[in-house]
Structures are given as C-alpha cells and as structure tokens.
Amino acid sequence: MIDTLLLWLFAGTALVAAAAMLVLRHPMRVALALAATMLALAGVYALLGVHAIAIFQVLIYVGAVMVFMVYAIMLLDVRDRSFTRRFSWLLVPGVVVAVAFLAVLAHGVWQVLPEPAASTAGARFGIQTFSLEFLNEYWLHFELVSVLLVAAVVAALAVLEVGRRDRG
Amino acid sequence: MLIGLSAAIFALGLLGVIVRRNVLVMLMCMELMLNGVNLSLVTFAQQTATAAGAVLVFLVFVVATAEIAIAIPIVLLLVKRKNVLDLDAYTDLKG
Numbered sequence A: 001m002i003d004t005l006l007l008w009l010f011a012g013t014a015l016v017a018a019a020a021m022l023v024l025r026h027p028m029r030v031a032l033a034l035a036a037t038m039l040a041l042a043g044v045y046a047l048l049g050v051h052a053i054a055i056f057q058v059l060i061y062v063g064a065v066m067v068f069m070v071y072a073i074m075l076l077d078v079r080d081r082s083f084t085r086r087f088s089w090l091l092v093p094g095v096v097v098a099v100a101f102l103a104v105l106a107h108g109v110w111q112v113l114p115e116p117a118a119s120t121a122g123a124r125f126g127i128q129t130f131s132l133e134f135l136n137e138y139w140l141h142f143e144l145v146s147v148l149l150v151a152a153v154v155a156a157l158a159v160l161e162v163g164r165r166d167r168g
Numbered sequence B: 001m002l003i004g005l006s007a008a009i010f011a012l013g014l015l016g017v018i019v020r021r022n023v024l025v026m027l028m029c030m031e032l033m034l035n036g037v038n039l040s041l042v043t044f045a046q047q048t049a050t051a052a053g054a055v056l057v058f059l060v061f062v063v064a065t066a067e068i069a070i071a072i073p074i075v076l077l078l079v080k081r082k083n084v085l086d087l088d089a090y091t092d093l094k095g
Helices: A002-023 A027-049 A051-079 A091-112 A127-138 A139-167 B002-019 B023-048 B053-083 B088-091
Strands: none
Touching: A002 A027, A002 B002, A002 B023, A027 A051, A027 B002, A027 B023, A051 A127, A051 B023, A051 B053, A091 B002, A127 A139, A127 B053, A139 B053, B002 B023, B023 B053, B053 B088
C-alpha cells in the first residue's frame, strides 16, 4: 500500500519536474528541475526493486553529469542574456509534433503491452544477479563501452586542442 | 502506468529540444529523453524478471556521460566564438 503510494508520488514528481524544465527561464533552474526528475526516477527504480540502477542513477547522473552541467552553466552564463527569450519560432510545430509522437507511441505500446499496470511486487534482483549476468553474458558490451569511453576522452581532448589552436 | 510515464518524459524531452533556444537547456532535454528510455527499460526488466534491461540502462549511463563529455567542450568552443548561448545565432554553421 505504502509502496504504491510512494510510487505514484515519485512518478508525479518526475513528471512535474520534467514539465517544469520546459517553462523555466534560467538554465540553472532547468538544471535543478532535471536533477529533481532524476532523483524522483531513482526513487521509482528503488521501489521497483532494481537497487543497483537506482544507486547508479544517483551517483552517475545526479553526481557526475549534472554537476558537470552546473559547472558549464556557471562558466558560460555570466556573459549571456539570451535566456530571457525562452522559446524559438518552432514552438507551435514542436508542440504539434510532440503531441502526435506521444499519441502514436501510446497507441503502439497499448496494443503490445502484456499486462496493463506495472506493480511493485514483481521480480527483485539485487546487485549480485546483476553483476553475474553483466559480466557473464554482456562482457563484450562492457569492453566495447570502455573503448567508447577512451574514444570520448580522446575526442574531448581533440576538441579542446582545436580551440587552443584557434586562439593562436 | 510507468510505461506511460516514460513515454511522457521522452515526449517532454523531445519537445524541449525542439522549442527551447538555449544550447545548454537543449542538452539537458536530451538527457531527459535518455531518462525516459531508461525508465521503460527498467520497467520491462522488472516485469520480465530478466537483467538485460538493467544492463542496457547501465550502457545508456555510459553513453550519456560520453555525450556530455564531448558536448560541453563543443558548446564552450561555440560560445568562445560568438559569446552567445542562443542556437539561432549559429545558423551560419549549416552547409
């Protein structure tokens, strides 16, 4: 009972914070709304019994990605006043496209969904099951991800090097 | 219910990428789209009692981190050139 209540609470928080991202003006407030969405989603994951993903969500997304984002906003925002105009000229077509996309998605998912409602009483797998499955079945993906990370680091360094050469 | 929530979050992220002007806000809306996908993956993993969805979510985390690590330096370079975060100022980049 309390689980279902908390699930609704976290889901509602995530939805409200995600909607707030669209209407808030300042990038820092948008970043805080996104962090709130991610924390609420972490709560949903924990209630679903997938604790490993909930912990990773808080550590990686809120702890690393959002802190990086906030640093970038603090670095860049002082010189720029363009946030006073929130929306581009694509506002009306964008809303139409998003509503149509949501309708198509809802129609498509509704037909193939095995059971209509997700309950919190499903399977609970802990970090041991997750790790064993990960490193037994998906070790190739794990290695490929490390290659991707190395490529990302090299690409970031290359981008910064281009900037340094441009400056002289 | 959770699948609907994930679809709504994905659609809100898509809407944000289309309608907002600020480059950093658009990047954050892309993160929101990834979060919507993650929620659907976790829900399916929990419903089918397999770990494949959770593993995919882990891989999405890494991809999101790499995306931000490359996107932020690019935004820094763009802003260094024109001193503005508004994407409309960079229309001369096309072609």
